[in-house]
Amino acid sequence: MLKLWNTNRIEAAADVLRRVSTKVMDALERRPVYIRLKGLQCMPDRGTPPKAYVVHAPLEVIGGIDRLKRACQVIVDAFVEAGLVLEKDANRGLLLHATLMNAGNSKSSKTSGKTEPFDARTIFAQYGSEEWGECYIREAHLSQRFVYDGNGYFHCCASIPFPEEKQGAFPMMKNFFQKMFSTAK
Template sequence: MLALFRVERALNFTIAYQISKSVPYFQKGYSCGGSKMVGGNNIWRPKWRTASVQACSAEDVEVKSQVQVHDASSSGGLKSQDGNGGAELGTGLAEPSNSKMASSTNKHSISLLVGSPLFKFVKGKWGSMQAKIEEETGARLIFPSSRNEESLIIEGTSPDSVGRASERIQLLIDEVVKSPAVDYSHFISLPLATHPQFVDNLINFQKSILGINDANPNKVLDSTEMGIDKSIFIKPHTFHLTVLMLKLWNKERVNAAVEIFKGIEAEVIDALDGLPVSVKLKGLDCMKGSFANARVLYAPVEVVSGEGRLLQACKIITDAFVKGGLVLERDAKHTLKLHATVMNVRQRKRTDNTRRLDSFDARGIMERYGSEEWGEFVIPELHLSQRFVYEENGYYHCCASFPLPKNMQVD
């Protein structure tokens, strides 16, 4: 009878915990742990056991959640794990301690993988969002004390309160990650900074525009009138081409990205026909707007030979990450335009005493550098790069990489 009682409790919790079809990250089909969701059908098919229930849910392109559900009244309980493309990502999650669950036979709790960068949105300003969720659902949110932990605990007196709080957090995260409030954390890059010629040309370009010379190294010309300062120049040692932008807000998503990246190496090399990719940068152009009110200034990229090969390789990369559920929907629809950014107003450092400038006057720059020859270069590697973190050589932190062909094949 005790075993049947536990199964009944687990079944009741599953019914109460069903996530509505409006949540996009529970709508795509993957399988794990013997359970399966069929893509497009929104069918939840848990694998039932005597003392526990295991189910697999999957995300769409926005949010990945990791849920472990515990019922204090049974030794087994209900566990729900996300999978992506058959790869089980639910490892190393902190579970609620036995002391917390043992305080009452009616206590229920789950460990929800959120990601430390998103905790602030769940808490809200002065804890307002956390208080609102707790008041609406009757559950309690317990955040980890360590910055290295990425899961929070949802505790309540009923499965329904815990399930409603979890769904409320999922919806909140879904909206947040689609917005500019959460910045891109990683990207697929083709490094150009490994070539000294490009680095030297960028350094000389920056010095020339800012009016810096050996006699007066701190001199900056017309920074107020033109809206130009040192902060909007791309750091020469980070010079690159971007293939795909990614938002990876927890370790599980980063690990998934690394696995996808490693898995496409052979296919990418095949798309390139085993031949090197040589690019040539010449001139300057404005991404949007006019040169008088520029936001992004870049060097157009010309593939010296085999542009179709490179674009096909980039498509393979994008398709793989879209299939893996790691690309925002709007980014998946973008048409790739390879370009090498040299100035970007988004990088401008703000201070309380600095007037907000959302553009700069690039007309003088175009007159002088509009036909500049930046150099020709064989791209040596493909990287999964992390933004805002740098290696000793100044380039972005490399989460994974593989070499591209360097030499022409000889028949």
């Protein structure tokens, strides 16, 4: 994980991201990236369904994941080379996913300071094989954790574009939270 504890490091990371934009486009073979999210998993080493800490949807790149992994590795390597990643994190494997639930974000963990696992068995039983949807990935963001924009997402400090999609070539992802709450009634 990036360690961006002050403005100088955030600006340095933003600069690194912008500088590797061409290499990222090359790694993506200058072709658009489309993903599919399907199913649920517990984050490796972060629990099991009865005692989950982080539940995520695995990411599949339509047409093969190699291009996206190569592009991500270009970015990771540039951050490591710039000294923006702690040594212990520099060789961690890359897990492309969408975090759906994180016990660290619960009200009780924020008030007590202690993260407790939650029982996700019912969630896995109901949504474990759910097809969440497919979408086009427009850009890579350098996001600041614990700082949110007005739209509720992490604050974007910098971004680089991914190859452009052909107009209307692919459907947008379902709003899976809306779907989850509408079926729970």
